[in-house]
Amino acid sequence: MFQYKEIQRTPLEKLGKLGLIKYLTQCISVTHHTTVKGIGDDAAVMRFANKQVVVSTDMLLEGIHFNLAYTPLIHLGYKAITINLSDIYAMNATPNQIIVSVAVSNRFPVEALKTFYEGMMRACKNYNVDLVGGDTSSSNTGLVISVTAIGQADEKDIVYRKGAQVNDLLVVSGDLGGAYLGLQVLERENEVFKVNPNMQPDLVGYEYLIERQLKPEARKDIPELLKELGIKPSAMIDISNGLASEILHLCDQSQLGCRLFEEKIPLDPQVLTTAEMFRINPIIAALNGGEDYELLFTVPLAYHEQIKGHRQLSLIGHMTTKEKGAQLVSQSDSLIPLTAQDWDTFLKKNPTS
Amino acid sequence: MFQYKEIQRTPLEKLGKLGLIKYLTQCISVTHHTTVKGIGDDAAVMRFANKQVVVSTDMLLEGIHFNLAYTPLIHLGYKAITINLSDIYAMNATPNQIIVSVAVSNRFPVEALKTFYEGMMRACKNYNVDLVGGDTSSSNTGLVISVTAIGQADEKDIVYRKGAQVNDLLVVSGDLGGAYLGLQVLERENEVFKVNPNMQPDLVGYEYLIERQLKPEARKDIPELLKELGIKPSAMIDISNGLASEILHLCDQSQLGCRLFEEKIPLDPQVLTTAEMFRINPIIAALNGGEDYELLFTVPLAYHEQIKGHRQLSLIGHMTTKEKGAQLVSQSDSLIPLTAQDWDTFLKKNPTS
Numbered sequence: 017m018f019q020y021k022e023i024q025r026t027p028l029e030k031l032g033k034l035g036l037i038k039y040l041t042q043c044i045s046v047t048h049h050t051t052v053k054g055i056g057d058d059a060a061v062m063r064f065a066n067k068q069v070v071v072s073t074d075m076l077l078e079g080i081h082f083n084l085a086y087t088p089l090i091h092l093g094y095k096a097i098t099i100n101l102s103d104i105y106a107m108n109a110t111p112n113q114i115i116v117s118v119a120v121s122n123r124f125p126v127e128a129l130k131t132f133y134e135g136m137m138r139a140c141k142n143y144n145v146d147l148v149g150g151d152t153s154s155s156n157t158g159l160v161i162s163v164t165a166i167g168q169a170d171e172k173d174i175v176y177r178k179g180a181q182v183n184d185l186l187v188v189s190g191d192l193g194g195a196y197l198g199l200q201v202l203e204r205e206n207e208v209f210k211v212n213p214n215m216q217p218d219l220v221g222y223e224y225l226i227e228r229q230l231k232p233e234a235r236k237d238i239p240e241l242l243k244e245l246g247i248k249p250s251a252m253i254d255i256s257n258g259l260a261s262e263i264l265h266l267c268d269q270s271q272l273g274c275r276l277f278e279e280k281i282p283l284d285p286q287v288l289t290t291a292e293m294f295r296i297n298p299i300i301a302a303l304n305g306g307e308d309y310e311l312l313f314t315v316p317l318a319y320h321e322q323i324k325g326h327r328q329l330s331l332i333g334h335m336t337t338k339e340k341g342a343q344l345v346s347q348s349d350s351l352i353p354l355t356a357q358d359w360d361t362f363l364k365k366n367p368t369s
Numbered sequence: 370m371f372q373y374k375e376i377q378r379t380p381l382e383k384l385g386k387l388g389l390i391k392y393l394t395q396c397i398s399v400t401h402h403t404t405v406k407g408i409g410d411d412a413a414v415m416r417f418a419n420k421q422v423v424v425s426t427d428m429l430l431e432g433i434h435f436n437l438a439y440t441p442l443i444h445l446g447y448k449a450i451t452i453n454l455s456d457i458y459a460m461n462a463t464p465n466q467i468i469v470s471v472a473v474s475n476r477f478p479v480e481a482l483k484t485f486y487e488g489m490m491r492a493c494k495n496y497n498v499d500l501v502g503g504d505t506s507s508s509n510t511g512l513v514i515s516v517t518a519i520g521q522a523d524e525k526d527i528v529y530r531k532g533a534q535v536n537d538l539l540v541v542s543g544d545l546g547g548a549y550l551g552l553q554v555l556e557r558e559n560e561v562f563k564v565n566p567n568m569q570p571d572l573v574g575y576e577y578l579i580e581r582q583l584k585p586e587a588r589k590d591i592p593e594l595l596k597e598l599g600i601k602p603s604a605m606i607d608i609s610n611g612l613a614s615e616i617l618h619l620c621d622q623s624q625l626g627c628r629l630f631e632e633k634i635p636l637d638p639q640v641l642t643t644a645e646m647f648r649i650n651p652i653i654a655a656l657n658g659g660e661d662y663e664l665l666f667t668v669p670l671a672y673h674e675q676i677k678g679h680r681q682l683s684l685i686g687h688m689t690t691k692e693k694g695a696q697l698v699s700q701s702d703s704l705i706p707l708t709a710q711d712w713d714t715f716l717k718k719n720p721t722s
Contacts, residue, residue: 034709052421052524053529056530056622057460057529057530057531057622058425058456058457058459058460058530058605058606058607059423059424059425059456059457059459059460059462059518059520060423060424060425061421061422061423061460061527062421062422062423062424063421063422063524064417064422065419066418066419068405068414068415068416069414069415069416069417069422069519070412070413070414070415071412071413071415071424071466071468071501071502071517071519072411072412072413072468072502073468073470073502073503073504073515073517074470074504075470075471075472075504075506075513075515077472077506077507077508077509077513079509080472080506080507080508080509081506103411103412104411104412106411106412107410107411107412107414109412113424115424115425115426115517117426117427117428117515118428119428119430119433119513148424149424149425149426150426151426151427151428153428153430153433153434154430154433155430155433156430156432156433156510156511157509157510157511158509158510160428160430160472160513162426162428162470162515164424164426164468164517165412166422166424167412171405171416174414176406176410177409177410177411178410252411253410253411254411269409269410356387
């Protein structure tokens with residue numbers, strides 16, 4: 017569906033492995049003061065003085081996590097970085113470095129990989145992180161990407177999933193369900209395209225959803241905002257698997273229950289209209305859709321006024337004792353136990369063409 | 370060929386993703402004093418005080434880097450860890466933590482993954498590192514493993530590839546070519562097995578080579594030994610792609626040439642006899658075979674006597690000015706320019722069945 021298929025095609029064999037790595041990494045320079053040594057040795061070297069070091073990793077596989085029929089490689093590169101940075105922000109830490117491993121089959125021309133790296137570098141620039149190392153190898157099948165993000169924070173600032181207290185407010189940034197509905201739109205247009213390759217994809221009116229799916233941002237601004245407001249969350253997690261699953265993680269690790277109010281879940285107007293068109297309950301998209309990469313956190317009740325007033329933050333519920341369970345309070349005031357999606361979705365997250 | 374195929378088979382779906390992660394990680398505890406938080410949050414957290422932090426990563430793909438027809442999963446788990454630790458030792462640093470991402474197709478039963486994790490945990494125990502995080506997802510094809518190793522060292526102790534000086538001695542630990550020949554033996558037996566599945570593999574007399582291929586160790590002892598001897602290498606690298614390729618890295622990054630003496634390259638007797646049987650030049654196996662995970666380093670000439678006397682170390686050559694090039698001095702005293710293997714091998718490293 018997208019234009020990267022039309023670019024020049026230099027086979028990988030022409031460059032060789034070392035040539036390929038040189039070509040892909042020639043524009044990469046390290047600028048962060050915590051980076052001592054980037055690409056080019058057995059390992060990257062960093063200095064963090066007395067900070068604590070925070071490390072997270074994600075693996076993305078073609079056909080499972082992305083479909084190249086409708087995912088431009090420049091966005092995929094960008095997304096591979098931002099979804100990892102999201103985990104570092106969810107610790108209330110600052111990401112500084114990224115390490116990337118890529119496995120490619122020789123159906124990828126050099127130019128396609130270059131585009132993918134450009135997307136990664138754009139994210140690195142926007143979030144002020146250095147790409148400091150990685151591994152490149154071949155794959156018999158599709159593209160495999162593994163990204164490790166390294167960040168740091170003062171010990172006193174780190175926020176875990178486990179710190180929530182009874183009566184803490186449950187807060188989420190931005191809005192939810194968009195990435196999942198963006199995926200539905202892209203899947204639909206891809207089906208149309210497969211039947212008639214001359215058909216142009218009809219993406220008008222879905223721009224926000226598609227951007228949420230293809231080029232998500234990490235909520236760098238939220239920890240900064242909370243710092244400005246003088247708020248340290250008691251627990252925090254990023255929303256990669258859907259609101260329900262993440263709330264259950266906070267409850268589980270904090271040994272608490274919660275009340276989540278259906279009517280408070282933030283939904284963009286495009287989510288509402290598109291969900292209606294697809295006959296999907298937008299609340300289900302928010303609860304189980306995943307890939308929104310918003311931050312979910314708890315704060316003491318005392319911060320109610322400050323949270324309430326901020327347009328980037330939604331107060332969606334509060335924590336209870338464990339015995340009360342993790343419950344969704346529906347618009348009709350009935351209690352519905354929250355459940356996380358599991359293996360089914362895990363095994364077919366992004367259906368492939 | 371191996372027994373892990375006969376174990377109990379519980380399908381992955383039965384446990385679900387969260388259940389699987391719980392099952393696989395239930396026996397994992399963190400013990401290292403630098404580990405603050407292991408598995409179970411958005412990121413792992415570590416404290417290294419004023420040490421520098423060293424991070425390295427490797428990706429292993431089924432059909433490219435390993436063939437499950439003759440690779441027991443317990444050894445694969447062990448190897449996935451040790452080859453990463455090898456990179457940390459090559460920086461003269463100490464590994465403390467490991468982060469592992471695994472993607473599996475549902476043809477793997479839960480028990481197979483458990484065995485794989487047991488192999489990893491055995492390596493973690495032997496090398497005193499904590500498994501502190503990772504990612505688990507599904508794969509449409511084979512098993513994909515990505516390991517990131519995290520270590521630390523005092524700034525003054527870290528050894529890069531670039532520090533070699535003219536006349537420095539070129540030294541290698543252990544012996545070379547074994548892993549490559551082990552692979553040849555396993556490939557041959559696998560071919561026999563495919564023709565006649567009742568045939569038992571004939572591995573007698575190749576034990577050392579097969580262990581080198583299937584269950585390599587990282588040379589933790591070498592940095593320790595060098596410290597005892599009061600020697601800090603001027604440059605160091607681990608041998609993952611063959612001696613020739615690694616020497617060229619040291620030359621390139623140190624802006625030097627070298628003389629490598631063919632007769633000095635350490636070869637185990639099993640390498641010699643097996644190479645003869647396969648009609649492979651054992652020197653080529655050492656130069657281009659790869660996967661030996663020995664350490665290659667340079668030291669000032671002054672350490673000649675100390676190095677010479679140690680049975681774990683072989684003095685194989687010396688560094689020269691860049692103009693003299695990187696040359697192999699053959700047994701007949703002729704000079705042969707060193708060249709690294711490249712894309713061909715890269716695209717078919719471990720041929721699959």
